[in-house]
Amino acid sequence: MKISGQIALITGASSGIGAALVEDLRRLGARLVLTGRSTQRLAAIAQPDDFVMPGDLCDAGFRENLIRRALGHFGRIDILINNAGYGLYAPPTRSPLDDVRNMFELNLFAPLHLIQLTAPLMKERGSGIIVNISSVAGRLTLPWLSMYSASKFALCALSEGLRSELAPAGVQVTLVCPGYVRTNFPENVRGEAMPATLSNPTRFAIAAPECARAIVRGIEKGARTVVTPGSARLLLLAARLFPWQTERFLARFHRQLEQQA
């Protein structure tokens, strides 16, 4: 899809990968709807032609308002990017249920609701793109991030089901699984105090603009899935080829984290 002239709605536009996507899509000529909770950070990123609506995506009423007002402003949404999300650090047996529910509200139910509000209109027009930002953790369950992984696995399943449903109507679904990206993600993670090993950025980490470039290339090419960087693709391949070894490695990693906790 050619980005120029398209109307793109980006959730979590106030920071990290979302803010980098804003830069790239703007440069390529998209018209933008930006949302996130921080009015201040959105104001710093927005340009006069953008439609900016701050608010909490865990609130279903806000989600309905957002889509209604964005449609009122631009008349349509061509690209929906479900990017807002956060993590929860704790083993499953110690993850408070309410914390898990809240995380699922943002990581899974908010994307699903926004899709339900926009996809029927895309279907009617016979075009549109839905981009769901999952994670490598949505393909491989990571220790201490199991419940976050569960929310991102669910987003992967949603994306794949959606693709079968929407492809005949000409609507593209692109699933994105980034590896470690340097953003505010670790600061926004909820749960237990983070073990040192998890708080140190790995040498495989990439910057948000690099991740955004890969996502935009995926949108332009009509990619089904974008896994970035290459080291993340290798990790997933290794996990598929050597499941027992991967499980042993992850169990060792879990024990290491428990010792640091």
Ligand SMILES: NC(=O)c1ccc[n+]([C@@H]2O[C@H](COP(=O)([O-])OP(=O)(O)OC[C@H]3O[C@@H](n4cnc5c(N)ncnc54)[C@H](OP(=O)(O)O)[C@@H]3O)[C@@H](O)[C@H]2O)c1
């Ligand atoms: N960084 C990584 O290593 C990595 C790897 C794989 C996948 N991801 C995924 O990439 C996406 C973006 O994360 P990031 O790394 O860019 O993290 P980030 O810098 O923390 O950005 C998260 C964004 O989500 C928004 N957000 C959080 N809670 C919200 C709420 N209740 N309502 C509305 N917006 C909310 C934040 O905006 P406000 O604070 O203004 O609300 C912010 O713009 C997430 O889905 C994350 O799971 C990240």
